[in-house]
Amino acid sequence: MTARTDITTDITTDTDITAGTDTAVAAEAVTTSGSISFANWEEKExxxxxxxxxxxxASVVNTFSGGIEAAGTACDYSIAYTVGHAGVFTGMELVTGSIDGRPGSFVLEQRGTFAEDGTIHCTFTVVPGSGTEGLAGLTGTGEYTCRTGQASFPYSLSYRL
Incomplete structure (x- = not known):
């Protein structure tokens, strides 16, 4: 498995009110990717x-590989089925492992949809303040798209530390 990492830079301007000058501050956003594999889907009405x-x-155990390396994450979902097998979900996932080699833990807040044709789309956000160790101060957003029953699928995460 290979991971792809892209770096972009956003420039913001800070004003030093004591000196009356503007200073540019660079905040690097890094995009990393890999795959998620899931097991042990347990759903209760x-x-x-x-x-x-x-x-x-539903409770599920995920394994991340690539930019995020984590095995045995704890993820819980709340699901609303609207018609047949279509609906929406939210979830919280505790991830313990590393991002691009930096160890630590963090929590992902997930929101997604699933369609009658089996397409699942999810966006996720790192819960502010949840990063530990080398991931302290972590912020970021990401997404994945997969199909019902697909055991492994790609993700991307854009983050800042």
């Missing part, structure tokens, strides 16, 4: 309206 919408909770 939380509520149902008969033939209409229903809700469920």
């Amino acid at each position: 939380a509520g149902s309206s008969g033939a209409g919408p229903r809700t469920a909770h």
